[in-house]
Amino acid sequence: DTEVTQTPKHLVMGMTNKKSLKCEQHMGHRAMYWYKQKAKKPPELMFVYSYEKLSINESVPSRFSPECPNSSLLNLHLHALQPEDSALYLCASSQEGPGKNIQYFGAGTRLSVL
């Protein structure tokens, strides 16, 4: 099973709303990732969690706040977003450590900011 589950699949929010994206995996992976993807562009890395600790933050604005409550769950809290933040948000997970840490992606959350 290489499934990464993301909810919701679609989300529409206003610029003053607070919402959260959720990601779950049960593959025993200890690294989890958030990506942002614009149409017909490659995914752009936002955050990496390794053993439930934030290890990479790619200079993402503070209106995006990640959280890793446990080794299976990853959240992305959204607040005061801008219309240009509309995109497909992808979660991925991988084994941790040197070697074959292949990233498996979820289906994404399509976010529209009005």
Add this chain to the structure above:
Amino acid sequence: GQQLNQSPQSMFIQEGEDVSMNCTSSSIFNTWLWYKQDPGEGPVLLIALYKAGELTSNGRLTAQFGITRKDSFLNISASIPSDVGIYFCAGQVLGSGNTGKLIFGQGTTLQVKP
């Protein structure tokens, strides 16, 4: 920074034709990955390559890790309509401070005419 040049940017072919796409970089990678992404979905792993010179097949797909570790190609034989999508190459450098970080190519959009 590290960049991947993926070509061609798009292809429109007849069903049954073979397809070839490639990625090159000025940097050395430890792992090359090929993903396919359907509209509204997350990238799905097709093939992972771990050793320079490695040639790996997955059904009608064949990919190779270049000897110099700076390039990779993906071939699709006897294309079918469900091959339609965007194909991304991704290179991975393993080491401290690069926990599973992937560098993506810009993608190849494949369209297949029945």
